[in-house]
Amino acid sequence: MLVFSWSLVALLLTSSSCAEEEVAATEEDTSRELSVGALLERANRDRTPDIDEPTLIGGDIAIKSWADRNADPCTTSGCLWGKWSDGKVYIPYYIASHFSSREQAIITRGLESFSSVSCIRFRPYQNGDRDWLSIESRNGCYSYVGRLGGGQTVSLSHQGCLYHSTVQHELLHALGFNHEQTRSDRDNHIQVYWENIMDGMDYNFYKIDTLNQGTPYDYNSVMQYEKYAFSKNNLPTMMPIPNSNVSFGQATQMSKNDIDRLNRLYKC
Template identity: 50%
Template sequence: MTPVLLFLLLSLMSRTVFSAPPNAADEDPDLESMDISEILETANKGLDSREFPDGDIRVNRKRNAVPCTARGCKWPKSRWSRYVYIPVRISWSFSRAERNVIIRSLVSFYRSTCIRFRWRSYQRDYLSFYPGTGCWSYLGRQGGRQLISLQKRGCVYTRTVQHEVLHALGFHHEQVRSDRDQHVSILYQNIQPGRAHNFRKVATNNLGTPYDYNSVMHYGRFAFSKNRQPTIIPKPNANAVIGRASRMSANDIKRVNILYQCSESKLKTRFSELLSETITHSS
């Protein structure tokens, strides 16, 4: 095969975008009552807090501790495309149903963002979903193979996949936002010993978007509680519902579009074309 043909073939493979598989497995109805922080807290009990100082965000010891807002943290958008293509691999240790939940969750980004996932072929940087211990992700693009752990029992749900992918896209937890003190109170007296690091405020770039109780990145009212008393209380309305999102919120989507400079008008005109994109998922 000539180098030109090989290049064309690899280019075609690398641009292959997948869409949601049919008959994807339904999620466990028992989990419908759990919020994202309950899911994470349950699955991540055994994780070492030195490796995970921000809950389910893993520290990369190979990189220095520059904030994710620094350059190099975003996934690149090629100059000639309106989309941000992120190569992915999904471990074959997941069952077909689990793979379908993951794929369906990834495809959920297509409707209203310019993020697209494609099967990794030769790309250097990619997300690798595997059934490790707990549900966790790194913050932003790390370079090379970047793991996202989705423990088989307890993590393979749409909101968990969306949550961990949003970390990998560069987003922090909502309740650690730089402006969180205007919107929530943290009740440290109710937090389990050794878990206060989960509530450490971060100098986030909020991209001009409002604080969002309904973000899939927001923990629940009783996150890491030691005594069944709340650890996060919204204000000024203490009864507002917080951290119960079962899917990405409109603000979660808006932030992706701002950070990755997705053009909404172009997205709308291209939406019909998405429907014709083929399934390349084989199992």
């Protein structure tokens, strides 16, 4: 009877593992079909934040107070992460233990993707670190913009946030970048259809005095949302100009321009 019991347990564990792998495969297949903007909107659509979680603007940008909703910390001092004497920018991080090994691998891959294209080096948190990223599964996908000081949360929820594109997107926020559609020169490249935006959500399209690093507007940026973002009637809220047929908001990873402006911002 004992042998039979252990065999049954082993069978159940194997079945559970296979089921988890099937779910993971399904999520990965879905991510190949969805842009980062669509993934973020889906993950945050019905978000119910805990009392200790921040207000979000732009879908996934955390702010300390409502007064900060139109501010760009990187236009002032203190936003950037510091550079060391070897020319590298080391950013400590801590990955919460509630992530599975597979989820940790996705996060780690996103962290490591910066080292091959820039001077950014994410490294595990060590005692004595004053500033660091605390990567947790909270309610939805979100990050603050730039370095705040101390530990700051980057939320990558188990429910819909654990994809390479969303990890890169949130880390770029933490490095100091806003969404592409809020760029100061947005109106030269994107027409916003205010009448199609959800009531009370128009502030998500307000322009910010962004640091564009001398790079062109990038329709393929991993920071560009897709045309139906925050739509209340299934009509576009954004369209490219002057050519409305240009594809945009479909990125699944950092573009060349994303990488260029990152390197310019941090003088890599």
